[in-house]
Amino acid sequence: MNLALPPGHPLRLCSAALEIAPLPPERLLAAGGEPTAAFLAPNGESWVGMGAVRWLTGKPGDAHALWAGLADVSPDAPPPTALGVLPFSAREHPDALWAGLLPGGVVLPERLVVQRGGRAWLRLTLPAAEADTLRARLTSVARELAALPAAEAVPLPGFETFEDRAAARQYTAAVGDAVARIRAGELVKVVLARRASIAFDGTPTAAAVLRRLSAHQSGAVRYAWCRGGKAWLGATPETLLRLDGRTLRTEALAGTRPEAQADELHADAKERHEHAVVVDAVRAAIAPWVQALPPTRPPGLRRTRGLAHLHTPIEATLSADTDALALVHALHPTPAVCGLPTARAAQLLASLEGQPRGLYAGPVLRLSADGTAHAVVGLRGAVLSGRLAVLPAGAGIVEGSDGDRELAETRAKQGSVLDAWRAFVAA
Numbered sequence: 001m002n003l004a005l006p007p008g009h010p011l012r013l014c015s016a017a018l019e020i021a022p023l024p025p026e027r028l029l030a031a032g033g034e035p036t037a038a039f040l041a042p043n044g045e046s047w048v049g050m051g052a053v054r055w056l057t058g059k060p061g062d063a064h065a066l067w068a069g070l071a072d073v074s075p076d077a078p079p080p081t082a083l084g085v086l087p088f089s090a091r092e093h094p095d096a097l098w099a100g101l102l103p104g105g106v107v108l109p110e111r112l113v114v115q116r117g118g119r120a121w122l123r124l125t126l127p128a129a130e131a132d133t134l135r136a137r138l139t140s141v142a143r144e145l146a147a148l149p150a151a152e153a154v155p156l157p158g159f160e161t162f163e164d165r166a167a168a169r170q171y172t173a174a175v176g177d178a179v180a181r182i183r184a185g186e187l188v189k190v191v192l193a194r195r196a197s198i199a200f201d202g203t204p205t206a207a208a209v210l211r212r213l214s215a216h217q218s219g220a221v222r223y224a225w226c227r228g229g230k231a232w233l234g235a236t237p238e239t240l241l242r243l244d245g246r247t248l249r250t251e252a253l254a255g256t257r258p259e260a261q262a263d264e265l266h267a268d269a270k271e272r273h274e275h276a277v278v279v280d281a282v283r284a285a286i287a288p289w290v291q292a293l294p295p296t297r298p299p300g301l302r303r304t305r306g307l308a309h310l311h312t313p314i315e316a317t318l319s320a321d322t323d324a325l326a327l328v329h330a331l332h333p334t335p336a337v338c339g340l341p342t343a344r345a346a347q348l349l350a351s352l353e354g355q356p357r358g359l360y361a362g363p364v365l366r367l368s369a370d371g372t373a374h375a376v377v378g379l380r381g382a383v384l385s386g387r388l389a390v391l392p393a394g395a396g397i398v399e400g401s402d403g404d405r406e407l408a409e410t411r412a413k414q415g416s417v418l419d420a421w422r423a424f425v426a427a
């Protein structure tokens with residue numbers, strides 16, 4: 001662990017962990033702490049952070065700054081871990097929907113609950129000046145968490161979807177505009193997103209909503225970022241990167257059909273093209289960092305609830321120890337969520353969508369002090385604000401795209417989230 005800061009430095013931190021009884025990780029969203037961040041991996045490992053002792057913007061190099069001067073007195077427990085969300089674009093201005101949730105960032109939590117292999121640990125990280133109180137506070141926080149009510153088990157209130165016909169027409173028109181520009185040679189691909197809004201009959205808790213997404217899809221990472229009474233949460237099928245030592249794993253996920261038509265994906269030239277653009281861009285983004293690129297393979301399929309995507313896993317060995325945040329910035333945004341060329345597509349989608357993306361399609365991060373990292377793409381999610389939920393979803397537009405089909409694809413992506421909730425609405 002990095003102890004570069006001198007003893008007595010005001011930025012020094014001390015951290016200790018205590019094994020506690022396992023509990024549903026979603027319940028911790030109700031424990032309080034600004035922000036509260038959750039990263040729930042599909043293998044059952046989970047991290048929930050409450051409060052912040054360090055809050056960085058998440059630029060390359062911040063990974064090192066997270067651990068500077070941190071003394072861990074519980075080296076046998078899972079390592080200190082930072083959680084975070086980054087906006088799709090740092091250049092946007094948030095609108096009312098995203099106000100309060102942005103700017104995101106990478107947070108070293110004050111309280112962190114890590115669960116793996118059926119065991120759970122509470123980790124507390126405090127300014128070094130408060131080291132004497134660590135043990136006593138660990139015990140009292142553990143008691144508070146054990147007494148939390150089962151917020152995740154409360155049934156979801158019923159909800160209604162708003163169908164905004166004008167916005168749907170605007171979307172198909174935007175697809176037409178994008179296709180014309182692609183035909184004119186201005187760009188190769190652009191991903192266009194739109195929002196769906198729903199109103200609940202009562203105010204749902206983030207804990208209950210996130211819990212219900214567990215039935216959503218196998219292999220998904222569930223995530224949440226809660227601040228100021230709002231939450232951005234979802235269950236994403238897309239990994240931006242996994243870092244374990246020098247092993248880097250990333251993937252291309254693009255090309256979509258309803259699950260019942262999954263067999264058509266491989267034969268569809270438009271979907272193959274849309275996918276190949278992402279494969280090439282991901283390979284190009286990691287090329288400077290890795291010893292060798294893996295051979296290209298035909299894509300496989302990733303099935304999620306109600307949807308199927310073309311999928312190409314990409315694994316390589318880094319040439320040197322590398323900061324995970326530098327790799328996140330090298331990869332994000334991939335053409336799976338932005339387009340190609342990146343800058344042109346980012347500009348076009350900002351003007352055609354007409355609403356900021358906020359945290360939608362931005363990286364969602366778990367960075368651990370042992371150097372392991374996992375970043376996913378913030379998709380298949382919703383902003384919860386009181387009784388309202390807003391679900392952004394997008395589709396990749398290439399030369400052969402059709403407005404109505406792309407609109408249907410965004411609806412199917414939003415529908416996969418809503419179906420997961422619908423199944424758990426109070427009778």
Ligand SMILES: C=C(O[C@@H]1C=C(C(=O)O)C=C[C@H]1O)C(=O)O
Binds near residue numbers: 238255256336380
């Ligand atoms: C943009 C989204 O999904 C992305 C776009 C896909 C596509 O265009 O086929 C498929 C998976 C994701 O990479 C979304 O879910 O909002």
